[in-house]
Amino acid sequence: MFIKPYEEAKMTLGLRALVRRLIPNHPSLDQMKRELLQAEAGEYGEKFIMKQLEKLTFTKNFQVLHNITFQHSYSLQLDVVVITQYEVIIIESKNIRGEVELKNRPRQMIRTLETGEQRVFHHPEVQLEEYVYNLKGFFKQHHTEVPVNGIIVFPFNNARINYEDGLFPVLMGRELTSFLQQRPMKPKTIDYQYISALLVQHNKPYEGFPLSRYFGIEVDAIQTGVICPKCECGQMHWVKMKWTCSSCHYSSKKAHLSALQDYGMLINKKITNAQAQHFLQLNNRHTIKRMLMASCYRDSGLKRSRDYQIFL
Numbered sequence: 001m002f003i004k005p006y007e008e009a010k011m012t013l014g015l016r017a018l019v020r021r022l023i024p025n026h027p028s029l030d031q032m033k034r035e036l037l038q039a040e041a042g043e044y045g046e047k048f049i050m051k052q053l054e055k056l057t058f059t060k061n062f063q064v065l066h067n068i069t070f071q072h073s074y075s076l077q078l079d080v081v082v083i084t085q086y087e088v089i090i091i092e093s094k095n096i097r098g099e100v101e102l103k104n105r106p107r108q109m110i111r112t113l114e115t116g117e118q119r120v121f122h123h124p125e126v127q128l129e130e131y132v133y134n135l136k137g138f139f140k141q142h143h144t145e146v147p148v149n150g151i152i153v154f155p156f157n158n159a160r161i162n163y164e165d166g167l168f169p170v171l172m173g174r175e176l177t178s179f180l181q182q183r184p185m186k187p188k189t190i191d192y193q194y195i196s197a198l199l200v201q202h203n204k205p206y207e208g209f210p211l212s213r214y215f216g217i218e219v220d221a222i223q224t225g226v227i228c229p230k231c232e233c234g235q236m237h238w239v240k241m242k243w244t245c246s247s248c249h250y251s252s253k254k255a256h257l258s259a260l261q262d263y264g265m266l267i268n269k270k271i272t273n274a275q276a277q278h279f280l281q282l283n284n285r286h287t288i289k290r291m292l293m294a295s296c297y298r299d300s301g302l303k304r305s306r307d308y309q310i311f312l
Contacts, residue, residue, distance in 0.1 A: 003196050004065040004203070006050040010312060012039040014211045014265035020232070021223045021262060028217055045095030045155040046079050048173055053082065055177045061085045063196040070202045072134045072141070077206060083196050086186040087147040090135065091176075092128045096121075097158040104164045124152045125166045142198060146190055151179070209265050209312065222266055224279045226259045238282050256280055256291055264310035270299060271308050 015036040022029050046066065053064050065081045080091040099112045107123035128150040139146045154161060155173035163170050171179055208214040212222060226236040226243055234247025236255050243255040263271055263279050271279070276288045292298075296308035 001063050002050075002054075002066075003063045004068065004200060006047050006066045008043055009039070009067060010205060010207050010209075010265070012036070012043055013261075014207070014209060015039055017262040017265050018211050018215075018217075018222075020227065021266065022217070023221050023223060026217070026221050028215060032215070041095045042079075042093065045093045045153075045173075048155040049080055049091060049093055049153060049176065052173055052176050053080070056180060061192060063192055065196065065199060067205070068199050068203050069205050070135075070138060070199065071204060072138045075204075075206055076131060076134050078131060078135075081199065082180065083192045083199075084183070085189045085192055086183075087149055087190070088135065088195060089180070090128060090131050090148065090150045092124050092131070092150060092152050093155060094124050094152060094159075095155050097156075099160045099162070100154070101162040102164060102166070102170065104166060107166075125168055128152060128168055138202075139195075139198075144195070144198070146195060147186075151176070207265075207312070210268055211266050219267055225281045226255050229255060229258060235281075238280075238284075238287065256282075257295055260291075260295060260310055261312065264312050269310050269312065271296070271310060272306065273308075276308075 015032065019029070019032050019036050022032060050064070050066055056062060061084065063083045065078075065083070067077070067079065068081055069075060069077045078090050079093045082089040082091065094109075096111055098114070101110045101112075102108075102123060102125070103110065107126050109121040109123050110118060111121065112118050132148050132150050135148050136146070139148070150168045152168055152170045153173060153176055154171070157172060161170060161172075169179065211217070212219050228234040228236050228245035228248060228250055229252070230250040231245060231248040234245040234250075236243040236245050236252075242251045242253045244251045259280055260271070260276070263276075267279075268275075271292070273285050273288050273292065276292055277283055277285060280288065280291075282288060292308045296310050299307040299309050
């Protein structure tokens with residue numbers, strides 16, 4: 001049962017908005033594009049793993065959670081968690097292409113592309129070992145003893161793995177379900193529903209918003225306006241009670257909603273009427289007020305300088 005199904009991380013949505021709105025000649029643009037590509041590759045791998053887990057037939061008594069973040073000693077983000085009657089399994093996804101060597105002494109992951117270019121990464125085993133240790137501590141803190149194990153999964157066959165035996169199994173994506181189905185049953189069972197509910201209850205997704213502050217980017221470098229959701233390049237203008245794209249002529253009454261989301265992720269979760277007029281490029285405070293009241297939570301403040309909270 002999928003208690004927390006796949007959902008694209010808000011950080012990925014924020015990076016996509018930042019790349020879309022950062023001025024073309026900004027010195028951080030190339031770095032932000034690389035950050036986005038890396039985030040999207042991770043999302044793609046995790047989505048594939050969740051799809052594979054839909055095939056599980058070994059028992060009805062299991063639960064799957066995607067992208068769980070909890071606080072123990074510090075914030076920890078788990079890609080995928082499978083909870084069975086006997087154990088909790090953390091799945092660490094690594095969507096990486098090329099020839100991959102997992103070395104033990106020292107523990108490193110070395111990726112070599114066809115061009116000969118090499119790059120050294122942290123060994124996923126080190127991270128997973130830390131996750132297992134801290135998740136056990138989290139359960140102990142809540143007076144629950146639970147066996148916790150881990151698996152490293154390379155979702156796709158675009159990676160050739162050279163692996164020295166380590167603490168955790170290393171699998172390709174399509175091996176995952178058969179591996180889980182063959183896990184030995186144990187005499188002692190755990191309350192998997194309670195464990196699942198505990199993780200969901202303490203899930204506190206890390207956002208890093210606003211990204212302008214997170215990456216040290218000046219707000220003036222973020223382009224304003226309502227971007228057309230269809231052609232993704234044209235600016236939209238509010239004409240006759242709807243937004244119309246100046247490029248492809250697509251029209252919508254709610255195109256401002258995504259622009260407000262961009263503002264919340266990139267600049268500030270709170271916005272005033274004057275700030276919304278500037279960002280949406282719509283010089284009509286009455287229309288802006290109706291838009292904000294319909295889509296945001298009204299916060300404290302005087303009538304003319306009232307803050308509105310953007311829901312992300």
